[in-house]
Amino acid sequence: MVIVFCEQREGTLKKVSFEALLAGYKIAEKKQDELTAVVLGKDISSIAREIVKFGVNKVITVDDPALEFYTPDGYGSVLEKLAREHKPHAVILSATALGKDLAATLAARLETVLLPDCTAIDFDEEGNVVATRPIYAGKALATVKAPGVMPLVISLRPRAVGAQGELNRNGQIVAAQLTPEDLRMKVAEIVKTVTKTVELTEADIVISGGRGMKGPENYALLEELAAVINAAVGASRAAVDAGWRDHQFQVGQTGKVVAPSLYIACGISGAIQHLVGMINSKCIVAINKDPEANIFKVADYGIVGDLFQVVPLLTEEFKKIKQG
Numbered sequence: 001m002v003i004v005f006c007e008q009r010e011g012t013l014k015k016v017s018f019e020a021l022l023a024g025y026k027i028a029e030k031k032q033d034e035l036t037a038v039v040l041g042k043d044i045s046s047i048a049r050e051i052v053k054f055g056v057n058k059v060i061t062v063d064d065p066a067l068e069f070y071t072p073d074g075y076g077s078v079l080e081k082l083a084r085e086h087k088p089h090a091v092i093l094s095a096t097a098l099g100k101d102l103a104a105t106l107a108a109r110l111e112t113v114l115l116p117d118c119t120a121i122d123f124d125e126e127g128n129v130v131a132t133r134p135i136y137a138g139k140a141l142a143t144v145k146a147p148g149v150m151p152l153v154i155s156l157r158p159r160a161v162g163a164q165g166e167l168n169r170n171g172q173i174v175a176a177q178l179t180p181e182d183l184r185m186k187v188a189e190i191v192k193t194v195t196k197t198v199e200l201t202e203a204d205i206v207i208s209g210g211r212g213m214k215g216p217e218n219y220a221l222l223e224e225l226a227a228v229i230n231a232a233v234g235a236s237r238a239a240v241d242a243g244w245r246d247h248q249f250q251v252g253q254t255g256k257v258v259a260p261s262l263y264i265a266c267g268i269s270g271a272i273q274h275l276v277g278m279i280n281s282k283c284i285v286a287i288n289k290d291p292e293a294n295i296f297k298v299a300d301y302g303i304v305g306d307l308f309q310v311v312p313l314l315t316e317e318f319k320k321i322k323q324g
């Protein structure tokens with residue numbers, strides 16, 4: 001069996017789960033084994049149906065009020081029990097904030113190998129899983145394997161493998177009664193930041209602003225453009241450290257890693273710690289008034305100019321295109 005942990009938040013399946021399912025399917029095909037998805041939470045039956053439709057052999061659900069909110073304690077204990085019972089070849093998770101935390105917890109609980117933040121899955125001649133993962137802040141790619149280790153815990157970098165297509169397995173939903181016992185962690189309250197923009201790591205277009213934005217009030221320019229082209233708004237660490245944007249929007253080594261179809265960097269110089277968070281974007285556009293800025297070395301399209309003039313022009317042009 002190959003287990004894929006499918007992440008949901010407030011009753012909505014995260015898109016990255018389909019990427020994890022595709023990676024899991026690749027391993028299941030190679031090992032000629034069953035592909036099983038696992039969903040944990042409260043009131044998750046519609047999510048389970050969505051995953052069965054995608055094409056897996058089995059969806060194991062643990063529908064329990066104790067699992068309504070993620071805790072490494074609760075989710076870790078349930079996944080550990082499932083892994084010990086089913087002895088899978090691998091457990092695959094998405095390397096989201098939750099997935100990274102859970103993958104490490106699970107690997108520690110199972111005393112097994114964790115291959116974190118992988119960008120590709122392949123096999124060697126003996127059929128062992130060989131994973132690719134960026135190291136040294138993305139300067140090199142390591143290929144890693146752990147022959148004979150079961151289960152491997154693998155976390156997959158969002159948007160690295162893509163989520164095209166459906167799988168061809170006919171599945172069923174199995175409800176497991178696995179109330180986690182002796183939970184030491186309980187979520188008392190969730191305080192949400194109100195944000196109207198798309199989630200950064202799932203967005204198809206990301207517009208980020210750096211120190212060149214000059215102040216928090218000017219992010220309204222980026223938000224206006226984002227609203228027109230359905231983008232998420234990110235930031236460099238300089239902008240986050242200045243208190244202009246919340247850390248959840250930071251792109252880079254100590255922020256989030258994104259790989260959208262289009263990344264627009266506004267007033268960002270292109271320090272390596274920023275590049276590592278967006279270098280895998282399909283198309284990079286940089287707007288900077290300094291023609292020597294490092295960001296132009298990685299940009300597919302560069303606009304040398306003042307972002308306070310260029311961004312409003314782009315917004316107007318995209319509006320016109322949208323209106324036909």
Ligand SMILES: Cc1cc2nc3c(=O)[nH]c(=O)nc-3n(C[C@H](O)[C@H](O)[C@H](O)COP(=O)(O)OP(=O)(O)OC[C@H]3O[C@@H](n4cnc5c(N)ncnc54)[C@H](O)[C@@H]3O)c2cc1C
Pocket residue numbers: 209210211212213235236237238239250251252253254255256266267268269270271272273274277287288289290293305306307308
């Ligand atoms: C351990 C470590 C981890 C780090 N992690 C991260 C990380 O996760 N993410 C991250 O981003 N950084 C990270 N950094 C910081 C990184 O090294 C840089 O300091 C940071 O990315 C710089 O941000 P910036 O490009 O916005 O600012 P700057 O380097 O100051 O660049 C501002 C740019 O704006 C341009 N500009 C100014 N005005 C305008 C205008 N009107 N129109 C157009 N362009 C204009 C300038 O020409 C300049 O190129 C990390 C550093 C360390 C040491």
